[in-house]
Amino acid sequence: QVQLVESGGGSVQPGGSLTLSCETSGFSLDDYAIGWFRQAPGQEREGVACLASSDRTTYYPPSVKGRFTIVRDDVKKAVYLQMNTLKPEDTARYYCAAEEGGIVLCQAFAWTSWGQGTQVTVSS
Numbered sequence: 001q002v003q004l005v006e007s008g009g010g011s012v013q014p015g016g017s018l019t020l021s022c023e024t025s026g027f028s029l030d031d032y033a034i035g036w037f038r039q040a041p042g043q044e045r046e047g048v049a050c051l052a053s054s055d056r057t058t059y060y061p062p063s064v065k066g067r068f069t070i071v072r073d074d075v076k077k078a079v080y081l082q083m084n085t086l087k088p089e090d091t092a093r094y095y096c097a098a099e100e101g102g103i104v105l106c107q108a109f110a111w112t113s114w115g116q117g118t119q120v121t122v123s124s
Contacts, residue, residue: 001026002113004096009118012086020081020118022096029053029074033104035111036070036081038092038120045095047106049081054102061106064090086122093117 008020020036035050049070050059058070069082079096097111104110 002032002098004098004113004115006094006096006115006118009094009120011121011123013124014087014122016086016122017082017084018086018120019083020094020096020120022079022081022115024077024079024096024098027098027100029072029077029079032098032100033102034070034072034079035097035099035104035106036068036079037095037097037108037111038090039095039117040092043092045108047108048094050104050106051079052103057103059106083120086120088122091120091122093119 003025005023012018033053037045037047039045048064049068051070067085071080095117096115098113099111
């Protein structure tokens with residue numbers, strides 16, 4: 001059974017950094033793509049970082065490219081989202097997701113396994 005547990009959320013000032021963690025179990029990271037998504041109140045869930053299992057290619061939308069980095073740790077069976085230069089518009093609940101397959105479209109509808117999420121608030 002695929003299980004994903006996020007942690008590391010919190011409050012941070014604009015320009016600050018935060019690293020989210022996603023502990024995984026019940027599957028092999030070699031067989032599943034991993035993604036980080038976020039959802040703000042009243043908005044759709046959007047992909048902010050996706051990592052293919054086949055060739056480890058990554059995708060970031062323009063809104064976070066250059067600021068966010070997805071990192072996979074095969075020893076710890078964990079996936080991290082490193083977030084730098086945070087902005088108030090990054091405020092949202094962040095979710096880790098997994099989907100069997102080498103490459104998966106970085107859109108929420110394409111993913112079936114989700115964690116419970118962790119809240120990130122960027123405010124002065």
